[in-house]
Amino acid sequence: MAEVNDRKVAIIGCGFVGSSSAFALMQSGLFSEMVLIDADQDRAEGEALDISHGLPFAKPMKIYAGSYNDIVDAAIIVITAGAGQKPGETRLDLVKKNVGIFKSIIPEIKKRDCGGILLIVANPVDILTYAAAKLSGFPENRVFGSGTVLDSARLKYLLGEHLSIDNRSVHAFIIGEHGDSEIAAWSSANVSGIPLRDFCEMRGFYQHEESMRKIAEDVKNSAYEIIAKKHATYYGIAMSVRRICEAIIRDEKSILPVSSIQHGEYGIEGVSLSMPAIVGRDGVERDVPIELNEAEKEALRKSAETLKDVLENSAGL
Known part of the structure; x- marks a missing residue:
């Protein structure tokens, strides 16, 4: 080698x-x-x-x-x-x-x-x-x-706008497919260690379900909206590539939601999708299990099934 x-x-x-x-x-x-x-x-x-x-x-x-x-x-x-x-x-x-x-x-x-x-x-x-x-x-x-690194950044950006706070203080992940079956992992989302729901109430927001649904949809549709307006997305993903390369070259062991082949976590096997993982000089060290509620776990399994179906029926792999 x-x-x-x-x-x-x-x-x-x-x-x-x-x-x-x-x-x-x-x-x-x-x-x-x-x-x-x-x-x-x-x-x-x-x-x-x-x-x-x-x-x-x-x-x-x-x-x-x-x-x-x-x-x-x-x-x-x-x-x-x-x-x-x-x-x-x-x-x-x-x-x-x-x-x-x-x-x-x-x-x-x-x-x-x-x-x-x-x-x-x-x-x-x-x-x-x-x-x-x-x-x-x-x-x-x-x-x-690169998985859902950009989707998660979009989620943090929109939550920062929604709450009028620095989006770098938001800790939240989009997981699963980088696409239409992606999941916003709300149950582990927080702002500087404060559960997201509590922080929303501090800022005067109480329509949690409605707000979360809208923000998750806006994240999922971000690329479609940008493509409809300017025919391609490239700056956001370029910044994501830079961030991932930093984690590798500096051996930062940063936790990033990159796409890698899964081996049994949450019952998902033999398909590549995004979960938070420790990323450093040797690549993906290991996935990081985050707290998910039953609905999120089920949605993650469905996302995996969507991808598996494509692998078996369309990709010829």
């Missing part, structure tokens, strides 16, 4: 999400080398040049367009390649197209015996994370998806 360069990242796919992620990572100062790979070599070269021209305002870094041979020593290989979600499309509608693309990308990675971490960002992220784990042969801790 190739020795890993902790200061190197590779991004496969230079569309809106890939190039925005590259820009966010350039600004982060985490890496001193970044290789961009795309089926359209000119696109990769153009993005590398465009981002490189801002380096006099940032930290020294080598940014270039390359090939799969350049990923061997990368600490993190970020995969954003795939068809984007169109207005009116669900993430699961992308399954066949993007699993097909992964069946050409992942074998190229596998044959190079890379020692880094595969971070899957393309949608449907849960299906593609499972596909990447199975097709790459990487240990499961080194293959995971």
